[in-house]
Amino acid sequence: MCGVAGFLEAGMSEMSGLLILKAMTNSIVHRGPSSDGTWFDAYAGIGLGHRRLSIVDLTAAGHQPMASVGGRYVIAFNGEIYNHLQLREELSKNSLCSFSWRGHSDTETLLAGFEAWGVEATLNKSIGMFAFALWDCELKQLILARDRLGEKPLYYGWQGKGGHRTFLFGSELSALKQHPSFEGVINRNSLARYMRYGCIGGEHSIYEGIYKLLPGHTLTISLNSLQPILKSWWSLNDVIFRGLERPFAGSPEDAVNSLDLLLRDAVSKQMMADVPLGAFLSGGIDSSTIAALMQSQSSSAIQTFTIGFEERGYNEAEHAKAVAQHLGTKHTELYVTSSEAQAVIPKLPFLYSEPFADVSQIPTFLISQLACQHVTVALSGDAGDELFCGYRRYQMTATMWRRISALPKSLRRSLSGVLGSTSAEALNDIGNIFSVARLGEKVHKGAAAINCDTIHEVYCGFVSSWDDPASLVIGSIEPSSALGGVELPFEAMGSVEQMMAMDMLTYLPDDILTKVDRAAMGVSLETRVPLLDPRIVEFAWSLPLDYKLRNGVTKWPLRQVLHRYVPHELIERPKMGFGVPIGEWLRGPLRDWAETLLSESRISAEGYLRPEPIRKKWAEHLSGKKNWHGQLWNVLMFQAWLEVNRNA
Secondary structure (H helix, E strand, O other): OEEEEEEEOOOOOHHHHHHHHHHHHHOOHHHOEOEEEEEEEOOOOEEEEEEEOOOOOOOHHHOOOEEOOOOOEEEEEEEEEOOHHHHHHHHHHOOOOOOOOOOOOHHHHHHHHHHHHOHHHHHHHOOEEEEEEEEEOOOOEEEEEEOOOOOOOOEEEEEOOOOOOEEEEEOOHHHHOOOOOOOOOEOHHHHHHHHHHOOOOOOEOOEOOOEEOOOOEEEEEEOOEEEEEEEEOOOHHHHHHHHHHOOOOOOHHHHHHHHHHHHHHHHHHHOOOOOOEEEEOOOOHHHHHHHHHHHHOOOOOOEEEEEEEOOHHHOOHHHHHHHHHHHOOEEEEEEEOHHHHHOOHHHHHHHOOOOOOOOOHHHHHHHHHHHOOOOOEEEOOOOHHHHHOOOHHHHHHHHHHHHHOOOOHHHHHHHHHHHHHOOHHHHHHHHHHOOOOOHHHHHHHHHHHHOOOOHHHHHHHHOOOOOOHHHOEOOOOOOOOOOOOOOOOHHHOOHHHHHHHHHHHOHHHHHHHHHHHHHHHOOOOEEEOHHHOHHHHHHHHHOOHHHHOEOOEOOHHHHHHHHOOOOHHHHOOOOOOOOOOHHHHHHOOOHHHHHHHOOHHHHHHHOOEOHHHHHHHHHHHHHOOOOOHHHHHHHHHHHHHHHHHOOO
16 A cells, blocks of 8 residues: 655746655655655656555565556556456466566556556456556656545645646645645535535545545546546446346345355455455454455464454454454454543544544544554455445335325425424433433434435435534535435435445445545555455345345345354344444543533634534533534534644
8 A cells, every 4th residue: 555646737847846746755654654756757747756555566666656668657556456467467468568577566567557458448457446646658648546436545636826836636635735836725615515424525625626536537637738537437327227237137045155256256366465464353244254254265364453442332342352263363452441542532633634523433543553563454344334235224214215205295394394393302301201312313303304305315314413514614505415416327226225325425435435544544554345346346236135135134145155154143243333432422531622622712713613503512412411422523523623734
């Protein structure tokens, strides 16, 4: 794993260009502590910078930026191409490369593929995770590219005033900030979307004029053509269409056998490394499956890692240990105290380039910190829920929508008004009588859902923290769609599949993969996600829903694969999640810290947020009458980020 950075700018001297590139790469040293490299062509106005975390080919032959043998391309590459040896074999077999390989890095393989097949054709042949910057010396064009599902990040954008403009790009915003042209104006519309979901999704970033390259896209730009040309080279939309048109024709048992073979091959490919590697293990379905398939294909005990907490409601370490003992892995566990977990919080604004508020960022950092003491690469079980219908909220939302959508719209509006006008406190009191926690908040969520026109409107409401963030963020207009203009074939999909598709496009890249990448790379650990092998993604979307959600059992085919390696009783238990008791901490040891960041005078002086709704929720949370930890954590993570980045 690595980090990339660079710029496109006319008229800069070689000395200035190299100094700026050095500053940009130094700011992301955590992404690549093994070595660094810069390449600058003053005549063309292009500079590429690279930080390397050596994983495959530890020699100087893997050093970047790297030029192709034919001299047409120069690349700064972040990621891994897991099938690059097969690509080399294809290139050699078809006599498409007549040279001797300099080393055995996947970067060199990519460059050879670009010269032989072209960029897009090579990407379509590649199985991997990546984000890269490629300079075409012949056409004088810069090409940025990002992997299919968004495992690796890539920011870009024009900055600078008047006629002096610079096109910046890099793995993290911290690299872009090192360039003198960087402006750092906060995008209030992006801030509103962040307050709703706890992350900044789609193509937007926290800064005006700076964007994220969308997953499965390329961008082409040059000093002769300043408008970026964006192109989709892989589309989840297309995958879903193909799956709907040509569904898997075999039996449920055939599906399990096919998935087992695909998973084994994906895991085998992702065990490619010249450094020690292991796996995160929570003891749940997804991580246990990955660990089991790794161990079944290893001649020695693989290394697995888990963390535990003192709070039993948040501790899965005992389950992970039982799975590890059954598999025979070399297991390392660490029990973390509340104070040790809380000590991570000051690091969060530095780990994440922009505001990010998924509280599981804390345990994710802790397990990455543990693993990096033993290995350089860790495989994770992320994406199982999105691909194989693992979240219970899918069923709950679909059931509710089926019932309310049958009602006349006029009746739904009236019912929504009645429920919404009843105070949450009164409803909570009623709920307490019947042992239903936070009935008021749930009813108010339901009241908003009753008034929706589509299932995806309902779902977006259910996964929102702040329901009306534009009223919270001063001077903002919230983007209209969480999908960022992507058109899914909703009319051909059932309610559950619509929600799964929305999560694949938004929650997975914007939250889950962002969380894991920044936490792990913050301690120079590479993470890999075998379930995002494109063959598995395409297979999962070809399966009928009743294969994935079978007789009420979520992730049915994945569970059946796991049962071949781990006894049923070790892993079949209620889903716990990977969180921390942040609500309790805010009333206790974090109260003073939070009060400082949430003070009315401070928020008013900063001028981004309206303090009144924040102070109201803070007071209600402290009283114990309501649990607003989600909404408050979003605000706190922005405030903490702003404190560190206000002078960017």
